Amino acid sequence: MQGLYAVFRKELCDHFSSYRFVILFAVIAMVSFITSYVVGIHMRQNLEALSNTKFPFLMLFSTTGTLFSMVQFVAFFGPLIGLVLGFDSINRERAHGTLIKLISQPIYRDAVINGKFLAGVVTISIMLLSIVLVITGFGLAIVGVVPGIEEIWRLTVYLVISIFYVSLWLGVSILFSILFRSIATSALASVALWIFLSFFVSLGADVVANTVAPVNQQNAANPEAVLRNTRIKESVGLCSPMVLYSRATATIIDPMRKTNRAIVLMGPMEELLASRFQNPLPLSQSLIVVFPHTTALIAITLICFAISYTVFMMQEIRT
Amino acid sequence: MRLRGNGSLLSVPMVFLVAALLIAGPVSPALGAEKAKKDLPERSITVASEYTGVVLAQGDEASIDLIVTNGGRRNENVNLKVISYPKDWKVWIKTYSYRVTGVHVKSDKSKSLTLRVEPPKKTRPGQYNIGIQAQTDDRRLTSTCQVGITIKGKKEEVKSEGVNIITSYPVLRGPTDAKFEFSLEVESKLEKDTIFNLTAQGPKDWDINFKPAYEDKYISSLRLKANQSQTVAVEVKPFPLAKPGKYPIVVKVSSSQAKGEARLTLVLTGTYKLDVGTPNGLLSLEAIRGKKANLSFFVKNSGSAPLNNVQFLSLKPENWKVEFKPERLEALEPGGLKQIEVSILPTEEALVGDYSVGINVNAGKVSKSLEFRVTVRASTAWGWIGIGIIVLVVVGLVILFIRLGRR
Numbered sequence: 001m002q003g004l005y006a007v008f009r010k011e012l013c014d015h016f017s018s019y020r021f022v023i024l025f026a027v028i029a030m031v032s033f034i035t036s037y038v039v040g041i042h043m044r045q046n047l048e049a050l051s052n053t054k055f056p057f058l059m060l061f062s063t064t065g066t067l068f069s070m071v072q073f074v075a076f077f078g079p080l081i082g083l084v085l086g087f088d089s090i091n092r093e094r095a096h097g098t099l100i101k102l103i104s105q106p107i108y109r110d111a112v113i114n115g116k117f118l119a120g121v122v123t124i125s126i127m128l129l130s131i132v133l134v135i136t137g138f139g140l141a142i143v144g145v146v147p148g149i150e151e152i153w154r155l156t157v158y159l160v161i162s163i164f165y166v167s168l169w170l171g172v173s174i175l176f177s178i179l180f181r182s183i184a185t186s187a188l189a190s191v192a193l194w195i196f197l198s199f200f201v202s203l204g205a206d207v208v209a210n211t212v213a214p215v216n217q218q219n220a221a222n223p224e225a226v227l228r229n230t231r232i233k234e235s236v237g238l239c240s241p242m243v244l245y246s247r248a249t250a251t252i253i254d255p256m257r258k259t260n261r262a263i264v265l266m267g268p269m270e271e272l273l274a275s276r277f278q279n280p281l282p283l284s285q286s287l288i289v290v291f292p293h294t295t296a297l298i299a300i301t302l303i304c305f306a307i308s309y310t311v312f313m314m315q316e317i318r319t
Numbered sequence: 320m321r322l323r324g325n326g327s328l329l330s331v332p333m334v335f336l337v338a339a340l341l342i343a344g345p346v347s348p349a350l351g352a353e354k355a356k357k358d359l360p361e362r363s364i365t366v367a368s369e370y371t372g373v374v375l376a377q378g379d380e381a382s383i384d385l386i387v388t389n390g391g392r393r394n395e396n397v398n399l400k401v402i403s404y405p406k407d408w409k410v411w412i413k414t415y416s417y418r419v420t421g422v423h424v425k426s427d428k429s430k431s432l433t434l435r436v437e438p439p440k441k442t443r444p445g446q447y448n449i450g451i452q453a454q455t456d457d458r459r460l461t462s463t464c465q466v467g468i469t470i471k472g473k474k475e476e477v478k479s480e481g482v483n484i485i486t487s488y489p490v491l492r493g494p495t496d497a498k499f500e501f502s503l504e505v506e507s508k509l510e511k512d513t514i515f516n517l518t519a520q521g522p523k524d525w526d527i528n529f530k531p532a533y534e535d536k537y538i539s540s541l542r543l544k545a546n547q548s549q550t551v552a553v554e555v556k557p558f559p560l561a562k563p564g565k566y567p568i569v570v571k572v573s574s575s576q577a578k579g580e581a582r583l584t585l586v587l588t589g590t591y592k593l594d595v596g597t598p599n600g601l602l603s604l605e606a607i608r609g610k611k612a613n614l615s616f617f618v619k620n621s622g623s624a625p626l627n628n629v630q631f632l633s634l635k636p637e638n639w640k641v642e643f644k645p646e647r648l649e650a651l652e653p654g655g656l657k658q659i660e661v662s663i664l665p666t667e668e669a670l671v672g673d674y675s676v677g678i679n680v681n682a683g684k685v686s687k688s689l690e691f692r693v694t695v696r697a698s699t700a701w702g703w704i705g706i707g708i709i710v711l712v713v714v715g716l717v718i719l720f721i722r723l724g725r726r
Contacts, residue, residue: 108724110724258672264668270638274675279673288697289671295706302712302716306712309716
């Protein structure tokens with residue numbers, strides 16, 4: 001435990017003092033400032049939307065404004081934080097020859113990887129928390145709405161899911177830094193994987209869905225066909241952690257959302273009767289709705305770390 | 320030629336006839352008049368009543384025409400006097416507007432006057448005589464006449480003399496809590512404007528009011544011009560707790576001279592009233608999608624008529640199942656209470672959140688609706704599976720730590 005704490009503390013120092021972190025944080029801070037400002041202005045101009053919702057504070061995070069919302073921003077670029085923090089964590093030590101020196105200290109080998117991962121997670125948590133707090137502060141100042149208990153809980157859950165999401169990419173980049181000796185290779189590999197999973201999977205989902213259950217002119221009016229196409233698209237899209245994350249946070253941050261599907265088949269009566277009571281979901285129900293996605297996200301994060309742990313522990317590192 | 324011959328043969332006497340008529344026509348009446356005038360006595364007056372016998376109902380008044388005729392060649396001033404009449408009666412002679420004591424009648428002309436007879440209200444039935452005397456100014460000539468007035472008992476008098484009430488629908492039928500409106504046409508047979516009082520007799524605690532037709536105000540009297548008729552509505556609100564059955568209502572229209580009566584009948588079928596609710600008043604329930612949720616509600620017949628064939632309908636989203644047990648009620652007596660079990664089964668695909676499910680209880684004449692808020696919840700089964708997966712992963716990680724750690 002002694003060794004773990006030492007490595008963790010050292011890593012944290014490294015993270016916070018590195019230029020990389022400063023630049024990254026500057027970018028993120030800037031983006032969150034701009035996002036919250038734009039959203040704040042947008043909300044002030046559309047006050048009727050504010051009066052319609054029971055949770056005006058959450059709108060600060062989910063309203064797109066002119067560019068993108070904070071939720072969307074984390075979904076797209078959050079992985080970059082994880083990647084940047086982890087892509088050279090092991091192979092840099094190895095390249096500089098410091099790993100052997102580290103191991104020769106009275107420190108267990110698992111302390112190294114655990115400490116590095118933990119330090120990354122803590123850094124990510126601090127960054128995300130500060131983004132949320134910045135937006136909260138801006139919201140209080142610009143819009144003047146005070147968050148309620150339920151909103152704070154929802155934000156907390158959102159924050160936890162986001163930390164796991166970014167940590168997933170941290171785990172991926174640490175895995176690559178263990179697998180590849182070259183820093184550049186691991187960086188490229190992790191960025192490539194990120195781009196593939198985030199952007200190409202959704203494209204691929206379209207291709208698969210249109211091949212398996214095409215929607216053409218004959219059956220465009222048939223809701224069943226459209227629904228089947230969308231279902232396939234959604235299932236394939238779930239391969240992407242970004243999709244998982246977006247789905248998982250969608251109902252958390254927007255209590256009025258009652259499903260995480262893109263399209264739901266509803267009869268006219270059902271629509272009418274469902275719109276009779278416009279109540280937001282309680283947090284527990286929102287959680288249950290997105291529970292599969294959240295579970296999957298947390299599980300693959302842990303599994304990813306487990307793989308890198310195993311690989312690192314089994315590896316010959318003295319050479 | 321023959322025809323022509325015939326015609327000329329006929330025309331000869333015709334010409335004579337026409338000529339004779341032409342000469343005699345204008346001449347003969349002139350000659351007659353002259354002769355009649357000459358035939359008239361120097362002076363002659365008569366007074367006569369148009370009707371020498373009049374039958375009056377007790378309490379009724381009469382106006383009888385008097386004709387004063389001057390049969391002489393001189394114009395005469397005739398003084399008129401009622402010389403005999405029963406005690407306490409009011410009898411006088413008048414024209415349209417004035418009481419008169421004399422009249423000027425030109426030679427060979429006659430004048431009409433009115434003899435007004437007002438017997439006291441309580442005149443006993445019987446035969447009465449009124450004598451009228453006409454006398455010229457110089458009292459040379461006198462003429463008298465007698466008018467016999469028979470007063471008849473009240474019973475016969477009620478025979479809607481003076482006022483007629485006509486009802487097109489004398490019997491109405493409906494539930495106890497309804498408002499009924501009879502339409503009466505009141506027709507005055509009197510010769511003058513009269514104010515009629517409107518009264519109605521119905522069962523105790525009933526609310527009976529008179530209204531002008533198409534107007535929303537209550538009236539208790541009605542002014543009718545001579546020989547005019549008007550429609551009056553009788554609004555009846557039965558006592559809410561009245562038992563079903565037949566109820567008579569007597570409507571009376573009366574004035575000092577006339578009286579009319581109409582019998583109306585109201586047939587009450589009882590009230591149709593239905594109360595629907597849940598035992599504890601709660602109108603919301605939770606349901607897990609794909610699983611039945613049960614609730615019960617009661618149906619109570621709070622009216623006074625039995626309800627037959629009470630059916631239950633539901634307003635629900637598509638693919639949901641709403642079942643009632645029992646499915647329908649054959650009959651529900653007044654005051655009867657029945658509990659109905661409902662099971663609501665949301666589809667697997669139902670969205671989490673609040674739905675409105677309506678239940679309509681339809682008993683033909685009345686129906687009541689209940690709206691339930693059904694909060695659909697997701698089953699927590701998958702949640703536990705998810706937690707299981709995470710626990711499994713964490714356990715795996717711990718095993719890894721133990722197996723590979725401390726190197």
